[in-house]
Amino acid sequence: MYASSQYLLSPRHRDKNSARGGGHLMNFVMPEKNPYLMMEGIVDTIEGNCMKYRVLSGIQPTGRLHIGNYLGALTNFVQLQEEANHECLFMVADLHSLTQSYTPEEKRAEIMDLMTTFLAAGLDPLRSTLFRQSRISEQSELYWLLSTITYFGELSRMTQYKDKVSRQEENINSALFTYPVLMAADILLYDTEVVPVGEDQVQHLELTRDLARRFNNRFGQLFIEPKALMTQATRVMSLDDPTRKMSKSLPGGCLFIDDTPEIIHDKVGKAVTDSDREIRYDEEKKPGISNLLTILSGLTQKEIITLEKEAAGMSYGDFKKMAAETISNALLLYREAKGEWGHKQKQVEEIFQAGEEKARKIADKKIREVKRVIGLL
Numbered sequence: 260m261y262a263s264s265q266y267l268l269s270p271r272h273r274d275k276n277s278a279r280g281g282g283h284l285m286n287f288v289m290p291e292k293n294p295y296l297m298m299e300g301i302v303d304t305i306e307g308n309c310m311k312y313r314v315l316s317g318i319q320p321t322g323r324l325h326i327g328n329y330l331g332a333l334t335n336f337v338q339l340q341e342e343a344n345h346e347c348l349f350m351v352a353d354l355h356s357l358t359q360s361y362t363p364e365e366k367r368a369e370i371m372d373l374m375t376t377f378l379a380a381g382l383d384p385l386r387s388t389l390f391r392q393s394r395i396s397e398q399s400e401l402y403w404l405l406s407t408i409t410y411f412g413e414l415s416r417m418t419q420y421k422d423k424v425s426r427q428e429e430n431i432n433s434a435l436f437t438y439p440v441l442m443a444a445d446i447l448l449y450d451t452e453v454v455p456v457g458e459d460q461v462q463h464l465e466l467t468r469d470l471a472r473r474f475n476n477r478f479g480q481l482f483i484e485p486k487a488l489m490t491q492a493t494r495v496m497s498l499d500d501p502t503r504k505m506s507k508s509l510p511g512g513c514l515f516i517d518d519t520p521e522i523i524h525d526k527v528g529k530a531v532t533d534s535d536r537e538i539r540y541d542e543e544k545k546p547g548i549s550n551l552l553t554i555l556s557g558l559t560q561k562e563i564i565t566l567e568k569e570a571a572g573m574s575y576g577d578f579k580k581m582a583a584e585t586i587s588n589a590l591l592l593y594r595e596a597k598g599e600w601g602h603k604q605k606q607v608e609e610i611f612q613a614g615e616e617k618a619r620k621i622a623d624k625k626i627r628e629v630k631r632v633i634g635l636l
């Protein structure tokens with residue numbers, strides 16, 4: 260079943276045929292069949308004897324989502340839930356978001372907004388377990404237990420931490436430093452095998468794998484080593500500086516998924532490109548054009564090479580107009596759905612509460628096992 264997936268496991272798992280910009284029927288690697296899964300009864304049988312993989316990921320409620328979050332994460336969540344061989348859990352990473360300054364009112368609104376976004380983007384509570392990180396206190400408990408086997412040195416090497424510290428000079432709290440340990444707890448607590456994320460999270464996934472291995476070596480086989488799963492749009496770049504990653508902390512270069520068509524046209528029109536005239540994918544020489552091609556490919560599911568052919572002979576101005584139109588149309592359904600869910604906040608709350616009950620059951624069982632093997636129970 261993975262053969263029909265558009266996903267890639269983390270870069271080091273890619274084989275040399277996975278052509279850059281090569282569209283969506285990508286090479287793939289099966290997550291290893293893990294004997295521990297068998298023991299825990301997580302393996303499910305669909306139409307005979309297919310494995311069912313547990314997928315988990317999260318997004319922080321820190322304001323509006325940009326097209327990088329959408330293509331690098333959210334649309335992949337939706338695609339994964341459509342594939343019958345996955346059991347999906349997706350969470351609003353509200354605890355992680357507290358590492359940045361906020362007011363309680365803002366935070367409450369941001370959490371509800373992201374819950375609404377999950378549903379508007381197509382996450383379906385019948386097929387995915389949707390929950391808020393802070394509502395499952397076992398995740399925070401495991402975070403502490405894992406922090407006792409995490410080394411200061413390995414956290415100091417996290418590039419996201421270094422980045423954030425350099426940008427957020429006024430609020431360098433210790434949670435910024437220990438952030439990846441909570442992420443590891445989120446993942447390991449649910450026996451997650453597959454974690455769909457953008458490239459910026461891969462280092463955290465590597466740490467998660469190291470912690471799982473370290474814990475297992477010391478206390479016996481209890482955690483699964485998860486793998487990152489990524490599409491080609493794994494690193495969408497900033498519109499105003501295509502050599503930097505699009506990031507909520509640099510809003511000037513962001514295309515937000517709830518931007519109006521007018522704003523999309525304006526931003527794409529002003530996107531930094533080069534002084535050449537050719538529309539061709541070349542990350543080094545033409546980062547701006549390559550970024551627009553990546554975004555278009557992610558939204559339309561067309562191969563980059565097809566997009567290059569379609570754009571042949573266009574001026575940059577015409578190409579940007581076409582790109583803005585395509586992006587705007589691709590986000591139309593999402594925008595409409597967001598408006599509709601916006602009027603059903605009570606239902607959104609109920610959906611997440613139901614998801615939290617399901618998540619809590621898994622979490623409670625696992626944390627007991629963890630406590631037992633380390634001698635707390």
Ligand code: TYM
Binds near residue numbers: 460
């Ligand atoms: P966050 O909220 O920063 O980002 C959410 C997702 O968006 C991806 N992303 C991008 N993808 C492509 N291009 C970009 N420019 C871009 N910017 C962001 C991120 O890689 C991410 O997948 N730590 C996580 C949240 C989290 C989590 C977890 C994820 C908490 N616990 C457990 C997976 C598993 C974060 O800060 O994501």
